[in-house]
Amino acid sequence: MSEPAPQPRNTRQRTAIREAIDASDRPLGPQELLEIGRRDVPSMSLATVYRNINALLEEGAITKVELPGQPPLYESAGLKHHHHFHCDKCGRVFDIEGCPGNLKPLLPEGFTLTGHEITLYGRCADCA
Amino acid sequence: MSEPAPQPRNTRQRTAIREAIDASDRPLGPQELLEIGRRDVPSMSLATVYRNINALLEEGAITKVELPGQPPLYESAGLKHHHHFHCDKCGRVFDIEGCPGNLKPLLPEGFTLTGHEITLYGRCADCA
DNA sequence: GTCGTTGCAAAGCGTTTGCAGCCTA
DNA sequence: TAGGCTGCAAACGCTTTGCAACGAC
Numbered sequence: 441m442s443e444p445a446p447q448p449r450n451t452r453q454r455t456a457i458r459e460a461i462d463a464s465d466r467p468l469g470p471q472e473l474l475e476i477g478r479r480d481v482p483s484m485s486l487a488t489v490y491r492n493i494n495a496l497l498e499e500g501a502i503t504k505v506e507l508p509g510q511p512p513l514y515e516s517a518g519l520k521h522h523h524h525f526h527c528d529k530c531g532r533v534f535d536i537e538g539c540p541g542n543l544k545p546l547l548p549e550g551f552t553l554t555g556h557e558i559t560l561y562g563r564c565a566d567c568a
Numbered sequence: 569m570s571e572p573a574p575q576p577r578n579t580r581q582r583t584a585i586r587e588a589i590d591a592s593d594r595p596l597g598p599q600e601l602l603e604i605g606r607r608d609v610p611s612m613s614l615a616t617v618y619r620n621i622n623a624l625l626e627e628g629a630i631t632k633v634e635l636p637g638q639p640p641l642y643e644s645a646g647l648k649h650h651h652h653f654h655c656d657k658c659g660r661v662f663d664i665e666g667c668p669g670n671l672k673p674l675l676p677e678g679f680t681l682t683g684h685e686i687t688l689y690g691r692c693a694d695c696a
Numbered sequence: 697g698t699c700g701t702t703g704c705a706a707a708g709c710g711t712t713t714g715c716a717g718c719c720t721a
Numbered sequence: 722t723a724g725g726c727t728g729c730a731a732a733c734g735c736t737t738t739g740c741a742a743c744g745a746c
Contacts, residue, residue: 449720449725470711485728490711492726508634508685511710525675528682536675540668543688547653547664550693554656557636557687560671565678577700577745598736613703618736620701639735 448495456480457492458501466534467505467513467524507533507559523558529567536560576623584608585620586629594662595633595641595652635661635687651686657695664688 448454460476461468468476470489477484493514496502505513507526513533525534544553576582588604589596596604598617605612621642624630633641635654641661653662672681690696 446725447721451720451726453727483728486710487712487729488727491713494712504637506637508636508687509632509640512637523674525679534676534679538674540671540674543668543686546651546666546668546688547690548662548693550696551653551662551690552696553688553690555689557685557689558671559636559685560674560681561683561685562675562679562681565676568678568680574700575746579701579745581702611703614735615704615737616702619738622737 448499452481453477453484453488454492454495456484457489458496461496461502461514462516464515466532467515469511469513473514505533506557523560525560525562525564527564527567528561529563532564534564576627580609581605581612581616582620582623584612585617586624589624589630589642590644592643594660595643597639597641601642633661634685651688653688653690653692655692655695656689657691660692662692 456477456479457473460473470486470493473493474484474486474489477489493502497504497514500517502514503517503519505515505524507513507524510526515535519535521539523536523539525536526532527534539558543556547553584605584607585601588601598614598621601621602612602614602617605617621630625632625642628645630642631645631647633643633652635641635652638654643663647663648665649667651664651667653664654660655662667686671684675681
């Protein structure tokens with residue numbers, strides 16, 4: 441089921457990507473990570489960003505944020521349960537604390553619930 | 569902003585696609601629509617499915633259902649406000665009636681709310 | 697007969713992968 | 722030095738588009 445998992449090395453590229461994600465207060469996409477990472481390592485390629493994203497996902501350091509109709513974003517793992525807000529104007533995604541909870545009553549007969557995802561849409565404070 | 573919008577024609581392909589969507593009790597993807605459509609019009613191509621999906625979307629006959637991390641699905645327009653359930657096992661998506669509502673309190677200061685999307689995950693009745 | 701539509705193949709776009717050289721440990 | 726990592730370019734999967742033939746009205 442699982443590969444022997446090689447010994448990871450701390451390259452400047454990997455460090456730059458991990459720090460970019462940890463320092464951000466909102467989830468970031470591969471292209472944004474490339475731009476930020478290139479401030480430290482100008483030669484960095486997009487393929488490297490993707491490979492490190494996948495490595496960090498597998499080691500559990502970051503989480504994939506998937507919103508309807510958009511390519512995935514990534515944020516630090518270990519944030520508490522939260523949801524996301526997508527600004528209709530600037531397109532940025534923000535973390536939202538809290539959760540309405542109590543969604544089980546919505547389920548049809550015989551269905552079981554293991555998780556949920558909520559995305560809010562509107563204008564962020566900068567764009568409102 | 570908007571093209572003069574040509575006079576649409578009722579081809580067998582378009583009819584088959586529209587009927588497949590209207591007859592389904594759950595949202596369908598392009599590949600599924602191709603398979604169903606080919607029962608009526610075996611020569612149908614995937615490009616035709618996509619072109620008709622987009623035409624039906626613009627004329628407001630169908631709605632795009634976008635779930636996190638999956639390609640879009642399509643369902644009849646005019647269904648009342650609802651959400652979606654994604655089965656972890658079979659991968660199918662089902663419509664869910666009802667809505668928790670009252671999500672405004674979750675917003676940070678200065679943010680405005682125009683809409684929301686909720687996706688539930690778990691096992692459907694067949695897979696539970 | 698017009699002109700919207702179709703099938704096919706090529707092009708786009710975001711993501712993944714093969715490969716040879718590079719660099720961390 | 723070994724072998725994981727990187728940059729580059731080719732490959733992929735899904736969707737769109739150019740083009741010539743087709744067919745609805």
